[in-house]
Amino acid sequence: MITSDRMAAVDANAAALGVPRKQLMESSGNAVARVVREYADPGATVAVVAGRGNNGGDAFVAARFLDQYDVSVHLLGRAETIGTEIARENWDALAAGEYETVEIKDSRSIDLPDADVIVDAMLGTGVTGALREPAATAAGAINDAEATVIAVDVPSGVDADTGAAPGTAVEADHVVTFHDQKPGLSDLDADVTVADIGIPEAAELFVERGDLLALDRDPQSHKGDHGEVLVIGGGPYSGAPALAARAAFRAGADLVRVAVPESIASDVRSFSENFIVRPLTGEALAPGHVDELLDLAAEQDAVLIGPGLGDAEVTRDAVGEFLASYDGRAVVDADALDAVPEVETDADLVCTPHQGELRSMGGPAVDDWEDRSDAVASFAAEVDATLLVKGAYDVISDGETTRVNRTGNPGMTVGGTGDVLAGVTSALVSALDDPVQAAGVAAYANGRAGDLAVDEHGYGLVATDLPPLVADALWDDTA
Ligand SMILES: NC(=O)C1=CN([C@@H]2O[C@H](COP(=O)(O)OP(=O)(O)OC[C@H]3O[C@@H](n4cnc5c(N)ncnc54)[C@H](O)[C@@H]3O)[C@@H](O)[C@H]2O)[C@@H](O)CC1
Numbered sequence: 001m002i003t004s005d006r007m008a009a010v011d012a013n014a015a016a017l018g019v020p021r022k023q024l025m026e027s028s029g030n031a032v033a034r035v036v037r038e039y040a041d042p043g044a045t046v047a048v049v050a051g052r053g054n055n056g057g058d059a060f061v062a063a064r065f066l067d068q069y070d071v072s073v074h075l076l077g078r079a080e081t082i083g084t085e086i087a088r089e090n091w092d093a094l095a096a097g098e099y100e101t102v103e104i105k106d107s108r109s110i111d112l113p114d115a116d117v118i119v120d121a122m123l124g125t126g127v128t129g130a131l132r133e134p135a136a137t138a139a140g141a142i143n144d145a146e147a148t149v150i151a152v153d154v155p156s157g158v159d160a161d162t163g164a165a166p167g168t169a170v171e172a173d174h175v176v177t178f179h180d181q182k183p184g185l186s187d188l189d190a191d192v193t194v195a196d197i198g199i200p201e202a203a204e205l206f207v208e209r210g211d212l213l214a215l216d217r218d219p220q221s222h223k224g225d226h227g228e229v230l231v232i233g234g235g236p237y238s239g240a241p242a243l244a245a246r247a248a249f250r251a252g253a254d255l256v257r258v259a260v261p262e263s264i265a266s267d268v269r270s271f272s273e274n275f276i277v278r279p280l281t282g283e284a285l286a287p288g289h290v291d292e293l294l295d296l297a298a299e300q301d302a303v304l305i306g307p308g309l310g311d312a313e314v315t316r317d318a319v320g321e322f323l324a325s326y327d328g329r330a331v332v333d334a335d336a337l338d339a340v341p342e343v344e345t346d347a348d349l350v351c352t353p354h355q356g357e358l359r360s361m362g363g364p365a366v367d368d369w370e371d372r373s374d375a376v377a378s379f380a381a382e383v384d385a386t387l388l389v390k391g392a393y394d395v396i397s398d399g400e401t402t403r404v405n406r407t408g409n410p411g412m413t414v415g416g417t418g419d420v421l422a423g424v425t426s427a428l429v430s431a432l433d434d435p436v437q438a439a440g441v442a443a444y445a446n447g448r449a450g451d452l453a454v455d456e457h458g459y460g461l462v463a464t465d466l467p468p469l470v471a472d473a474l475w476d477d478t479a
């Protein structure tokens with residue numbers, strides 16, 4: 001099953017992998033025509049009722065694959081208002097090829113022929129709310145007709161994610177949907193064909209540009225809508241928590257609080273005026289800080305624990321106690337990772353080990369990335385956490401869904417890049433619903449930032465180069 005948001009991401013990933021949507025549209029239209037042929041013999045009358053989006057575009061293609069039939073294409077609206085370039089190109093091909101086309105200017109002028117088959121391509125996944133005119137009247141006319149109704153992707157007026165129809169909707173006999181089954185089609189009284197349209201498996205497995213669609217923001221957003229993060233780190237090191245916090249800001253967090261031992265608090269403060277620093281008594285994180293941290297953490301969307309903590313016994317104990325009582329979202333990195341296999345927690349954990357850290361957590365050591373991704377998935381299920389295992393190919397898995405990231409380069413072996421990744425992950429985990437998606441996009445952005453840094457500095461790149469480039473990787477289309 002695939003939701004329409006995920007489908008849009010996969011579709012954009014396919015384009016990033018060199019399979020543009022127009023090619024997918026050609027396959028979709030071909031698949032629709034194949035199902036039409038199952039219902040009617042050559043010579044039969046086929047009426048295509050198309051909207052002005054890509055759902056209609058699929059059907060313009062289908063018409064070209066039905067030359068042995070008596071086909072007419074009825075467009076809801078004027079051709080000048082076709083909304084996408086690829087749908088328009090396919091419409092123009094119909095006009096140039098002397099196919100029978102009709103533009104329906106308003107609901108009174110809907111006049112469908114006595115057809116054997118009607119292809120419903122008014123609206124697909126782009127629908128919002130109840131069908132407007134003239135689509136609503138056209139849906140009624142389609143439902144009143146004697147014809148077999150074949151819907152493209154989803155019956156027009158039905159929500160592909162939920163199956164709900166807020167107004168009039170097409171009652172289809174058969175739905176030809178693409179790539180994967182849609183949740184909203186399962187309960188319909190219609191046959192469903194899931195057509196393979198040639199989307200490479202890599203578009204689902206690898207994190208690519210299309211995954212960045214998850215970051216689109218509502219123009220009505222308020223402060224705090226995009227995540228508040230608490231970074232718990234530092235002690236022997238002050239740079240690591242500061243780098244992570246800086247990266248969290250650049251990955252879009254609205255607020256970043258940094259809880260560090262007071263011995264380094266002023267150092268951390270001096271790194272950036274954006275940080276809200278919360279000093280903890282003493283020189284290292286210790287069990288005595290846990291209650292205070294739990295109070296602080298309760299107000300955040302996510303916690304990052306680990307950067308620069310060091311491996312003192314008291315600090316390990318404190319990490320274990322914190323995780324045992326915390327029930328929100330936590331990104332766990334560096335020295336804090338050792339606590340994970342032992343602790344019983346209600347928290348949603350996202351762990352970001354490199355392969356050495358994964359082994360000391362009791363995880364698998366596998367060289368080949370494909371085998372490693374299976375092994376990481378099993379280990380994620382075992383420890384009941386989302387894992388982001390760093391490597392030339394980063395593997396992200398919660399045991400059910402596994403993604404792989406390919407951005408990044410050998411220049412990123414320099415110190416501090418892991419702190420940047422942990423900070424980016426915490427920001428995205430705080431802002432997005434799905435931890436696998438968040439961790440996958442974080443790995444992608446961090447690696448992409450590293451690639452941009454190498455363009456500028458070669459292998460002389462340093463970790464502080466990365467945070468501003470993370471922002472470019474996430475939000476600058478040209479990066
Ligand atoms: N995502 C993918 O990977 C692919 C998608 N394809 C097709 O593209 C479709 C989605 O295309 P689009 O995103 O262009 O969207 P649609 O073609 O579903 O609809 C967009 C149009 O509908 C109008 N609209 C929205 N809500 C309406 C309402 N309530 N009443 C009347 N009109 C309304 C919009 O103004 C817009 O013109 C899919 O359903 C599928 O058929 C395929 O071509 C191939 C691959």
Ligand SMILES: [K+]
Nearest residue numbers: 123152154156
């Ligand atoms: K449709």
